[in-house]
Amino acid sequence: MHHNSRSNSPAPPAVRVAIDEHxxxxxxxxxxxxxxSHLAGLGVAYRHPSDHLLTQAxxxxxxxxxxxxxxxxxxxxxxxxx
Numbered sequence: 844m845h846h847n848s849r850s851n852s853p854a855p856p857a858v859r860v861a862i863d864e865h866x867x868x869x870x871x872x873x874x875x876x877x878x879x880s881h882l883a884g885l886g887v888a889y890r891h892p893s894d895h896l897l898t899q900a901x902x903x904x905x906x907x908x909x910x911x912x913x914x915x916x917x918x919x920x921x922x923x924x925x
Contacts, residue, residue, distance in 0.1 A: 854878070858874070864898075871906040873910055873912075886912060
């Protein structure tokens with residue numbers, strides 16, 4: 844009989860990123876599902892009308908801030924677990 848070791852392994856962490864723009868601000872939310880834990884990081888970027896940056900730059904900045912927020916939460920959670 845063949846034994847599949849993956850069936851006993853926990854599911855890998857799942858990450859979902861949502862980006863929205865409203866009134867000159869870009870909002871990003873990063874959801875992390877890790878086993879029974881759910882965390883969400885949030886980030887906001889503001890693009891001044893005189894900025895010549897691409898819209899994509901706001902999305903990238905908001906997402907980076909959301910990921911940083913999430914990383915801080917995971918770090919804090921790991922410190923309380925030990």
